Amino acid sequence: MSKIIASVSCTLDGIYTGPQGDENNMVSWAMPGIVDSTADNLAMFQKADAILMGRVNYEGLATYWPFQEGEWADAMNKTPKYVATGNREQMEAQWGDFSDTISLLSGDLNERVAALKSEIKGNIIVPGSAVLVQSLLNAGFVDEISMIIHPVVLGSGKRYLDNIAARNDLKLIGTQLYEKSGSTRLHYEVVK
Template identity: 85%
Template sequence: MGKIIASVSCTLDGIFTGPQDDENNMVSWAMPGIIDSTNDNLVMFQKADAILMGWVNYEGLASYWPYQEGEFAEAMNKTPKYVATRNRELTEVKWGDFGDTISLLAGDLNERIAALKSDIEGSIIVPGSAGLVQSLLNAGFVDEISMIIHPVVLGSGKRYLESIAARNDLKLIGTQHYETSGSMRLRYEVVK
């Protein structure tokens, strides 16, 4: 049975994208922590058996990683990827020259995720994709949350876990302090 791991970078107040009209400002607050945690993130993606993402995240990642080189690009490009979307008009996904590594999850999301978890033995990483993670958490599919907290409070923007339907208890299973940036990775198991 596969294990779904939600992975995100966010501020101390839980924001993963910036305020209105500055949504892509992560460079100003997250980049020091992202650089600091690169090796740990690389290992996480190298060990992943699959990557699951929402449509918006897919569009950003698919426009970048297939055209990069190096260990991180290899992990992103060669690992099987799945794109979940509610838009029934979308019928195909592409990943540069690595088209055989990506699939569209169409139909009932709960059925497709249950089948994916059944088919995959190891970890299924969900990078970012807040809307998808919220749906997966609400449906009981998320097994772990790996969150890098950056030492900044933005006060406004989109919160990563904004639309959670009910209480989810978590058990701390790991921490990693990144001294240069002051960021902290917190790993939680979702108690079922």
């Protein structure tokens, strides 16, 4: 059975977007830490057996990665990808010339994710996709959280773990300090 690993960059106060009114802008606070952690993030995605994302994240990534080249593009384009969506009108998912690597998960999320976890033998990475991660955590599907905390407090914006229904205990399984940016990766196992 596979492991679902939620991966995100967020501020010290748990914001994963830009501030309120500019939610799509992470550049001002996240880029120093993202650049600092690129090698580790790339290694995580290169080892992934699948990528699971929500519809909004998919829409952004699908317009960028299929048209890039290099190690990151290979990791994103060649790895099997799954899009979880509650949008009943969305009938298919596209990924440029890599259409054989993307599938749409529609219907009951819990049933579809349980089946996916049985089918995939290794790690399933969920990049960003806060609403999806919240649903997966509430349903008991998240096995690990890999979170890069950036040394900034925004005070407003969307919080990554905003709608959690119950307590989840975590066990710290790894840390990494990125000295140039001052960001820190905290890697937790979700205690079941």
